[in-house]
Amino acid sequence: MKKIIWPIALLFSALMLTGCGKSVTDQSALKNVRSSNTITWAVEGDKKLFSLIDIRDDQEKGFDIDMAKAITREILGPKGQARFTLATSQSRIPLLKNGNVDAVIATLTITPERAKIISFSKPYFRAGKSLLVNKDSDVKSVRDLNGKTVIGIVGDNSVEVIKKVAPKAKVVAMQDYGQAVSALKSHQGDALTSDNGILYGLAAQSAGSLEVRGGTFTKEPYGIAVNQNQEPFHRAINRAVDKIQRSGEYNRLIKKWFGQVPGFNYKEMYYK
């Protein structure tokens, strides 16, 4: 009998730890960031234009990073610290929900499913899904995808989107964009689907071997995510985004990061 009780007791205590611990996500995020004078952001490291690790100095650089810094400045003042925790598409929401970070700014599309478990700020970038293919590919648009293999990213919503627009396509999900592009180049799939801005960045990195095709086939703006029941912090972020957009800083950042991208009409992205 003793032999049985121990394992069960242990299993239960493990369950308690994972299930109902009093977590950091219950405390007031705004108070926390004010008292530490730091906002910890989950960002990505493999998205050119939005957030890419610069090999020269090991810093993340891109539109998302600049937005995060600007928002941090708006909320905490010029001395406020923006700390960045690298996430993958898969880990960005768990990092927020489990309390590893205060907010997520990582090309995160606002979707109803996600909005059920996290709170989104007002949209800060108008994105939509498109396709990236090898130059010699016969895929011209989403209509050619049936029967083909499409590469997505774990934790991205591309899997669900492709199931809707091309039900007969097979989707394989890779861990991150580096992996996904390598897989595309190794012909593990016929197309890679993701948001237009990201794909233009990947195409620009590919030295001409990959291209974006078929325009956008969805409308999926990005939002900044914070935990639910954090109304003060949520409002503070919305106010900050608003201010950055109205002051013209937003358009400057858009031009800075997307002004040089071939084939991309960055002026459409401007805040008007």
Next chain:
Amino acid sequence: MQTWIDALSWLNFGFLLKGLAVTLYISLVSIVLSFILGSVLGIIRYSKIKFISAAVGFVIDLVRNLPLLLIIFFTYFGMPKIGYRPSAITSAIIAMTIFESSMLAEIVRSGIQSVSEGQMEGARSTGMSFVQALWYIILPQAYRHMIPTIIGQFVSLIKDTSLATIIVVPELMQHAQVIYGQNANYIVPMFAALTLLYFIICFTLSMAGSYLHKHMAS
């Protein structure tokens, strides 16, 4: 050829070395911590202390039989739930230590057990206490026998740090992925560099292990 030269430019190679430094740091700290923790847990398990040994044994068996990837996830996402917000590197160290301690504990337990047959009674009959017998008679022999296995486990630990790339720890594997993620043409040179770097470290350690084993056995 030009691709290889570009791929392994000083800039990129330096970035790889930065990753290597993190890999070595995580490995070293985890090796020290898990050696201590693993030894303690192994001895507790061997000692048959009421309830405690059984409980420790069960937890060790749970951890030992789970994939390291899962332990990494549990650590990284679980820690904030108990009020601690670790960096990815700290998480990796904690996860590696938990996992390797449980592997080592089992090695230590079976190592002690294989030596102690008969020897324990002999030592006790000369009037030594259990702890004295363990410390002066059993453990020195047991550890001498275990050297190759323990070193082998440390080699596994170093290799396993590459899995931490899944929570974006800036270690060797992750840094290589960053480089070939930004220029897919560099993938083959990066894999060559990765293989070589890991091999040099692990092979050296393996060799040191077998040298030590021969040396101490004679």
Next chain:
Amino acid sequence: MINILNHFSNELFVGFGWTLLASFLTLVFSLIFGIFIALLEVIPHKVANKIGRGYVEIFRNIPLLIIVMFFYLIVPKYIIQLNGFTAGTIGLFLYTSAFIAEIIRSGIQSVSGGQMEGARSTGMTYKQAMQYIILPQAMKIVIPPLGNQFVNLIKDSSILAFVAGFDLMYQANAIASVTFDTMNSYFIIGILYLIITMPLSYYMRYLEKKLA
């Protein structure tokens, strides 16, 4: 947690199947190949010894992740198309073979000693002595470490998640990214892994005791 079990039992079942299949295929092939490599290491032939030793040292000293990624990302680009499951299983097989070879080699060498000469003196050839006298005894000694290696291999099969190999770990990632319930998704597959590995490692400990 009940929710995940209700909605994703299919995915979990499929993942469980792929994990078992990868483990089984790897076990069978790496046992055969491992014995082959071990024999290369012990037969009286210098070049074969070097090749066998070289194989073991190389594959034991590089991370499994690199081997698997090599087969998923590089081999298809230059040689032959492999999907994630195949690439992952081939990587796992080559990696595990090195460990099995090492176990079997030390098993053979711990038996060998006078037995080989004894067998040869009764008129057996080297091959016969190896096949009928040495190997059967060696296999008995190596059962417990082989069993532990098998447990390791099941755990290591989670590497398939890195290459979209549809195994348990991959399914957990997929479920977690739909339900956003990270901890419980991993908790469930943790239990599924334990269902395979725990009995096996307890059985190995029992065998170890019995054979000792």
